[in-house]
Amino acid sequence: MKALTFKQGIHPEYNKDLTKDKPLKNAKRPEEVIIPLKQHIGAPLKALVKKGDQVDLGQKIADSDSFVCAPIHASVSGTVKEIRKVTDPGGNIVDAVVIEAAEEDKLNSGLEKHDSLDQLDSASIRKIIREAGIVGMGGAMFPTHVKVSIPDDKEVDYVILNGAECEPYLTVDHRVMVERPKSIVFGLKALMKAADAPKGIIGIEENKPEAIESMQDAVAEENNIEVQTLETKYPQGGEKMLIEAILGREVPAGGLPLDVGVVVNNTSTAAAVADAIRDGKPLYERSISITGRGINSPQNLIYRIGTNIGDLVEEAGGLKEDAAKVITGGPMMGAAQKHLNVPGVKGTSGILVLVREEVENYEPSPCINCAKCVDACPMFLMPTQLVNYAKNDMVDELEEWQVLSCIECGSCSFVCPAKIPLVHHLRLGKAQVMAKKREEN
Ligand code: SF4
Ligand code: SF4
Incomplete structure (x- = not known):
């Protein structure tokens, strides 16, 4: 069968051999989970529990009346220790429910089990x-x-x-x-x-x-x-x-x-x-690749949402001596972390650790107009032009040249010989247009 594809795009090194043959296995059950109350695109949630409450595994602990939202569930049975602000892997400060795990889990999600789809509309x-x-x-x-x-x-x-x-x-x-x-x-x-x-x-x-x-x-x-x-x-x-x-x-x-x-x-x-x-199992755990040349024993784990990513790194043998950068997600669209004291959330599919020689600090140099970024962009945008508009607060031009179509894939930054952090500027450009739209509404 012929392999299909889209126009443009890039061919980075895939480096999947580190974990592709590592079967999924359950991570150690955490003694405490810190579960951020916003793990979706959409409206923020309200906590349904308070300090001192006993919760069961899979129990709903936060929800909202908004249509665009997804409730959040306890990922262990235990006691709610506190609700406090934390930094999530995306760098956002959010409320989180901290649960101290009980000895054992008891699944109690309230969801019925259905063997087939026949009886469900x-x-x-x-x-x-x-x-x-x-x-x-x-x-x-x-x-x-x-x-x-x-x-x-x-x-x-x-x-x-x-x-x-x-x-x-x-x-x-x-x-x-x-x-x-x-x-x-x-x-x-x-x-x-x-x-x-x-x-x-x-x-x-x-x-x-x-x-x-x-x-x-x-x-x-x-x-x-x-x-x-x-x-x-x-x-x-x-x-x-x-x-x-x-x-x-x-x-x-x-x-x-x-x-x-x-x-x-x-x-x-x-x-x-x-x-x-x-x-009848809500989304309280997910799988993750813990990988990269900076990890001692790369592997694929299934972990409870709210587990500290530092604990997951330890389970994968810990950091190597020359570990230099930790990213949640992949190298193209992931988020760099300042430290490992961050809870994994529903969208955290990877912890990537790069070593020193992979993260040399490049100083950006001026654009040489080579158009490599334009040739790479799968959305047929003009990254270099959009970046100029973003740097000069030219919001109308950003909108006219479709900055909101940018999917932040990072292909343009990847190919840029001048090492210009194009995606960073594109994100700022998108934020400028969104702010203008909010003002107008
Ligand atoms: S980050 Fe945006 S501008 Fe850059 S290649 Fe991807 S879609 Fe195009
Ligand atoms: S790839 Fe970099 S150097 Fe080339 S045109 Fe784009 S921004 Fe300029």
Whole structure:
């Protein structure tokens, strides 16, 4: 089968060999979890517990009346020690519930278990997905129930599962596809039913042959689901890139996949949907790659949300002597951390530790107008021009030249020979346009 792809993009070193063959295993159960109360794109949540409360594993501890949100659940049974401000992996100061773990866990989520989807209609599936607090697990953390709530004036014919995992180093989606293919297919069927979509496609980059084989076996009996091989290219896992590669449909500027009849979800998200429906299990744990040349024993773990990332690093043998930089997520879109005293959240798919020689500090030099950034950009933007506008507060021009279409993939920064931190300026440019829009409304 021909591997499909999108136009432009880049080919960074993938470095997946460090963990791709490491099976998922449960991390040690933490003695304390610190669970931030905002782990999704959307409205902030209100705590439903207070200091001194006893909570069960999977119990809802925060929620909101807003549509765009996803509730949060206790990741251990135990006692609420306090609610306090913490810094999350994205650098935001947020409220967090601190739970001291009891000796044992008792699952008590209030979610019913369903062996099959036959007795569930689309609204009940969406409700389970919402109540289980499921968000996009590729890192975006957009509430999944919102994605599959299709407005009356739209129709969806495909749910695409993103199994590209195009970020270098990360191998958790790969492992979930190898180890839990049937759960992914169950979750995909649930998402298709929730969105009323007749067809499903699982897109996987060709550098994951074991995952392709595993998922092909799992869909062999399904007549409306197929596996599509994708070229290994960054950012192949971007929603718009996946849709262009697989269906040849172009999401309009400022538009959504829904505008071309598609909903995109991550493969690990689909497995979480299956866990919620079949086992009544909310999203209180997830898998993570702890990897990089600065880690003693790179591996893939399943950890409770709210576990300190320093403890996960210790479980992977700790830092090497020449460890120089810690990033949560992957090297292209991840967030650099100042220290390891940070809780892992629903979108934390990796802890990457780079060594000194990999993080030499480059001084940016002036732009030489080589246009490499333009050739790399999968959104066909003009990064260098946008950066000039951002630096000079030219908000109208930023908007006119589509800065909001930037998916912050980092491809332009990666190829820039002058080492200009283009994405940093692009983020600031996007923030300027958003601020202007808020003022106008
Ligand atoms: S301008 Fe945005 S979308 Fe284009 S390459 Fe740079 S970060 Fe990616
Ligand atoms: S890649 Fe860097 S040096 Fe080349 S045009 Fe873009 S910003 Fe300038």
